[in-house]
Amino acid sequence: MNRLLQGDVGSGKTLVALMTMLMAVDNGFQATIMAPTEILANQHYDTIKAFLGDLPVTVGLLTGSTKSKARVHLHEGLRDGSIHLLIGTHALIEETVQFHNLGLVVIDEQHRFGVEQRSRLWRKNDRPPHVLVMTATPIPRTLAMTVYGDLDVSVIDELPPGRKPIKTTHRFDNNRAPVYAFMREQLQAGRQIYVVYPLIQESEKMDYKNLEDGYQHIQEAFPGVPVGMVHGKLKAVEKEAQMQAFLAGHTRILVATTVIEVGVNVPNASVMMIESAERFGLSQLHQLRGRVGRGADQSYCILVTSYKLSEDSRRRIEIMCATNDGFEIAEADLKLRGPGDLEGTQQSGIPFDLKIANLARDQQLTEFVRNIARDILKVDSTLDLPENLLLKAQLRKRFAHEVNWGVIS
Template sequence: MGAGASAGAKARGGRASDKKSARKPAKTDEVKPKPGEAKKALSPAQQALLKLGLRRDIDLTLHLPLRYEDETRITPLKNARDGDTVQIEATVTHSEVQLRPRRMLKVTVEDGTGSCVLTFFSFYPSQQKAMAVGARLRIRGEVKGGFWGRQMMHPAFRAAGGELPTALTPVYPTVASLPQPYLRRAIATALLRADLSETLPPGELPPVAQHYGSNGLQPLYELRSALTFLHHPAPDVALATLEDHSHPAWQRLKAEELLAQQLSQYEAKRERARLKAPVLRAAHDELTQQFLGQLPFGLTGAQQRVVGEIRADMERSIPMHRLLQGDVGSGKTVVAALSAVACIAAGWQCALMAPTEILAEQHFGKLVGWLEPLLAPLGKRVAWLAGAQKKKERAEMLALVESGEAALVVGTHAVIQEQVQFRNLALAVIDEQHRFGVAQRLALRQKLAATGMEPHLLMMSATPIPRTLAMSYYADLDVSTIDELPPGRTPIVTKLISDSRKDEVIERIGAQVASGRQVYWVCPLIEESEALDLSNATATHEYLSEMLPGVMVGLLHSRMPTAEKKAVMELFSAGVMGVLVSTTVIEVGVDVPNASLMVIEHSERFGLSQLHQLRGRVGRGAAASACVLLYSVNDNGRLSDTGKERLRAMAETNDGFEIARRDLEIRGPGEFLGSRQSGAPMLRFADLEQDVLLLDWARELAPRMLERYPALAARHVSRWLGGKAEYLKA
């Protein structure tokens, strides 16, 4: 509240103030060092603003409160109920430091209607002095009743007097070195200076405005009035409408934010339409017929459809920017191979990049088997690039890529390193694209930059994207969906079992191995700690080896040398190894049809999509398959609500799209997508599940606004996204 506010109130993010910070002038110009100026020349508060990304007046203006405090009224103590947070004005009648049971400051105050004891476990001499007997204070805190009467623990306080605020006091998200008073003044100044002129085209109000207007309710706010209101709402506003973002002022902000996102997506798409890409049309495409002829299976209708969509894109001179999504086991690799064959048949090179060496090797093995017999007569090869390659092998592969003899290059991040020079790259395929950052995808696209063209880009994901996410985060992409599983895939039975019954599960494993089947046992990554993950997997490996005598139990984790990982996978793939204990390195791509049981330990610690991916490692053969989700309860014998939701969803459905929808509900779009792997969330205020009407409005308006009002569109995107729009170009 004021100069005498306690440390405890500061910790709660309240209006606990700091005398020194209170005297500092608020500087709200864009905060950045001048050329040649050391960053340390900035004050700690300015550096903290940078840390929060608050560089421009508009950034500060859009930094909205977490919650509000009501300092607009004084409540008599006699009217304060137990548990109420109130503001009182009272006189100190007694003040002493007690040493037992621990050191604390006890201050008794009276306001003429009742008394209250203020308790401080942490305090400064200056604060004790400010609360001397006879001092008149304005105090704000939570009132608690008790045996000794009313009490407040660590309330905020300052000297009484002065006018009461006329609006609720905002409490902002902040970091160390950035006190609330400083941040409040900086935002208030920015609100006065920021350019908040209207950028919506005339007559293009979002649907919520029409809704509120037609019902005679408060019309949708203009941007300036909406922001002013949200920073300083009137005391009589229903706080629930601010907290759930349903208030008209919130609706206005969400509509503008969604419009900015859609504008940037459509603009990225239009920019790509101006670029040139190789036209991949073979005069005689016998290669595709040869490829299809050697496959031991036929393509599903869904696979044929998406192959047609991809080929149509590659036959145009505009760079393809397509997302291929399909559930686990739907056959995306064959579609990628057919796309590569079309590229090679047209005389160009193709690159396929995967996030892990295990997945990249899996692709490499399949593609070599499929393509080498077709490429050898043409004098072409499939090349392999990975970080752990020996120098001689790597040099040989780099030479093949540069000469063009390598028609297809498969690998990990090594594919995009600077020394990798393609002769004529025309198609880049990125598997599990959500695991790659924007810079990595841009680097792959720039491999053709010297020719003035861009390669076609095909991104694959086994994590299906719910419709609302595809509409929003992927509005700039064309999406192909394989919505049909190949025939013969057996449904996977999912069972939830408490880890107290682990021994029963191990008995089941023994029976599976005895019947010639194989088993995965997955251990979690705990609290992002590789060391814990490693010790957990190792201990489980030792335990299972002891409990299953005569069974070969293998161990696989990310810290193992590449050769060792390869040897373990070869033993498991060949059927020699009965049980594979692994961390999540086997989450994607691993294909062992004989494995029919998946056990996931501490399953409540995993994300829903990750659980679905892991479950998809079994059920790839004709045998009945099962996934056992072992879960642990806390000390109170309970499972967290989020854990329950995830496990219930896994037990109820095998449909990847339904899993993705529920995962979006539980985690939200930022975490679901990794914020489009940019490191910066693209939506801060809108909720894609709740705000579909606003999203539809923004999608419909964006292309029309770019066409008719390009200047307004540019200002709108700059206001809301700044430099973040660049992320969408990848």
């Protein structure tokens, strides 16, 4: 299996992944799920442990913060097969992490990992494991692979009952008064708010809003409202404390960088304001927006930009305001950035020159030729028939790499 599971944030991808992993365990294999941040890995661990209850399934957690003593115990359990499910971050791809019989790899929010990073999990067993990649917004390279047919797709196209689509608006940064007035209304209604910045500190090279100044500014603009702050340079314990305070409602506004882009689940947070939104790509904006809209209340995303916008930036903002659909956003991303290198590690941009097809525009054509290729392989899977020898020679020439990156979603 080499499958993409696409579903908007909060649609139930984690539960689908868990059911798939349990099928692997039931057949004598181990399974692992790799998340891009410790916050998300910890959340998956807690969620999956709660789902499993008293089932005889042993779950391990491995992140950068895991102590040496606990790591020794984990490594032993993985090698002897007594640990069935492993949840972790990039720490999973270290050479020291060896499995007894890894059968399934789940990669969550796959746009946050490089192709080579994802490929290392394939080498954790003599027989490559099945792969399930999950995302709310597929990166262009993955979308291109679905068009080419190398990656199967499953779509969760519904949100849980009671969820309302997030309303997204665009505002310029010299007109903040109405935005702040709206935020005060939401706070008075008992809601919580995220404010996201692209930078932690002021940069001489980039004229973007930064978190440290923003934190002070938000405190001054909302006196008496408890404000928290979280960013990538905080220690894991400090980050967790800030997130727990926000989750418990002790802080009402959370000023953050993109460290909260994935996995944070606070149902009462119904407003997100993204500063210098032109600084972010479509995938990041969609992921950030997905931190709100997790409860039954109407949620809002406010994209704040300067007046100086490039044509691409303006188009990204328009797309975000027009749709909440992850695949629609990914297709727009494909048109803006190109498909990525299907046989290399580049995830977007246009590294090859297709003579006929445009992946974004000519999906029917690419699906048509994909079916022709499938029919050829059904009859002659090794391409040994005389009429297929030229095709075989060209494929050998193209795939003469040590690693066949093209099969890695």
